[in-house]
Amino acid sequence: MRITRRAQLTACLAATLAIFTTTLQSTAAPTDPVPVAAHPVAGSSNVKVEGSRIILGNAPAAIGSSEIEQRSGSAELVPVRFAAATSAVVVSYAAGTPDGSSAEIYVRAWAKDKWTEWTPAKAGTPTALPAAGDRVQLRIIVSAPPAGGSPWVGDVQVQPTDRADPSRMSVQAAPLKSRVFATREGLVGGTTANGHVIVNRDHFVALPSRRxxxxxxxxxxxxxxxxxxxxxxxxxxxxxxxxxxDDYWNPSAIREMWKDLPQGRPEAQAAYQDGYNGGKDQFGRTVANPAGIDLADGTFWDALALTNNAWVDVTYLWTGDGGRGTVSITSGYLNVRNSPNSAGAVVGMAGKSAQATVECQTTGSSVTGSQGTSNVWLRVHPGMYVAKAYVAAGTFAAC
Structure with a gap:
């Protein structure tokens, strides 16, 4: 059968109209609530999905750096994109928390080509984001005592709003740096709060907040x-x-607890040194040291060459802008050297998947790694370099 030009145009117009109509039907208005599918993405741990619910999984209770024994699960959901950037959202959801268990939701935004810090979101309450973005992601945390029922979260929705206090937004050009007391975590064979099983000479840290x-x-x-x-x-x-x-690296306006303490001062340090909160932590335990960070064994012994708990300078890299690179290795650590040369003395280490500051780049000895063969070295701290062959990063100004 011969199809006329007019018939072809009519069919094309009908198809285009159908596509356009479908698009309109599947796109929410800028201020409408958007349902969030119960689809945990990579990095989630110890949760299961039943219909629209995220439920705590069956892994046994574990003791992490906080030394609180509990069953815990985490689910990061598929990001939601809005029609326009927003500086605040309202999250709504249903939850079940039997037998002293808990269920929490955190939210973050994609802004300036990176994810902001996680911010706790109370159901039905406007939550200010650290920076405005047109894409947000939710994280569900479910926790319970060693025995008892399993908490759940379901029917999650998120919508943009302009009703939150803009003063709660965190704008900071340079990452915060503070001097805090570091302790060794150990606990080889245990499970961390994000589901990682701790191995011998591991490389990671613990901070006293999920944010x-x-x-x-x-x-x-x-x-x-x-x-x-x-x-x-x-x-x-x-x-x-x-x-x-205790997200002590944040200013008082957005700090989750202990808002009367100065930015950069951990509650445990104030409790130990000054008797703050009666010398107790948030669980009522007497604070026996001023620790603000825990270091895995490889970080403690090998990267920093510590032999005892000590005061260290910590920079919280996500709290500010600046050049970054991602350590791209399959396991272990990347050596930090005192010159752009494979023969340079080791003056530190960078763990798998860690972000590293990049001040500038220079040339040195050729290295073959996950990013190919290159003679480019990145200066990550005054007098300290890593081979770009093992770091996923762009191009930086010459040193």
């Missing part, structure tokens, strides 16, 4: 930890020491 917790196997939230002569770049994979809601 800066990276998903398992990633380094979205990483720190630079330095002594007088050495530095380590490590992902945040556990929660502790002492507290679990």
């Amino acid at each position: 800066g917790l990276s998903a398992k196997g990633t380094g979205t939230y990483s720190v630079k930890v330095c002594t007088a002569s050495r530095c380590a770049f490590e992902p945040v994979w556990d929660v502790g020491p002492w507290n679990t809601k």
Whole structure:
């Protein structure tokens, strides 16, 4: 059968109209709630899906850096894109928390080509984001005592809003750096808050808040930890020491607890040194040291060459802008050297998936790694370099 030109145009127009109509039907208005599918993405741990619900999985209770024994699960959901950038959202959901269990939701935004810090979101309450973005992601945390029922979260929706207090947005050009007391975590064979099983001479750190917790196997939230002569770049994979809601690197306006303490001062340090909160942590335990960060054994012994707990300088890399690179190795660590040369002295280490600051780049000895063969070296701290052959990064100004 011969098809006329008019018939072809009519069919094409009908098809185009059908596609356009479908698109309109599947796109929510800018302020409408958007259902969030119960589809955990890579990095989630110890959760299961039943219909629209995310439920705590069956893994046994574990003791992490916070030394609180509990069953815990984490689910990062597929990101949601809005029609326009928003500086705040309202999250709504249903939850079941039997037998003293808990269920929490955190939200973050994609802004300036990176994810912001996770922010706790109360159901039905406007939540200010650290920076405005047109894409947000939700993280569900479900926790329970060693025995008892399993908490769940379901029917999750998120919508943009302009009703949140803009003063709660965190705008900071340079990452915060503070001097805190570091302790060794150990706990080889245990499970961290993001589901990572701790191995011998491991490389990661713990901070006392989930707001800066990276998903398992990633380094979205990483720190630079330095002594007088050495530095380590490590992902945040556990929660502790002492507290679990002490994001002390944040200003008072957005700090989750202990808002009367100055930015950069851990609650455990104030409790130990000054008797703050009666010398107790958030769980009522007497604080026995001023620790603000826990270091895995490889970070403690090998990267920083520590022999005892010590004061260190910590930079919370996600809290500011600046050049970054991602350590791209399958296991272990990347050596940080005192010159752009494979023969340079080792003055630190960078763990798998960690973010590392990049000040500039220079040329040195040729190295073959995960990113190919290159003679480019990145300066990650004054007098400290890593081979770009093992770091996923762009091009930087010459040193």
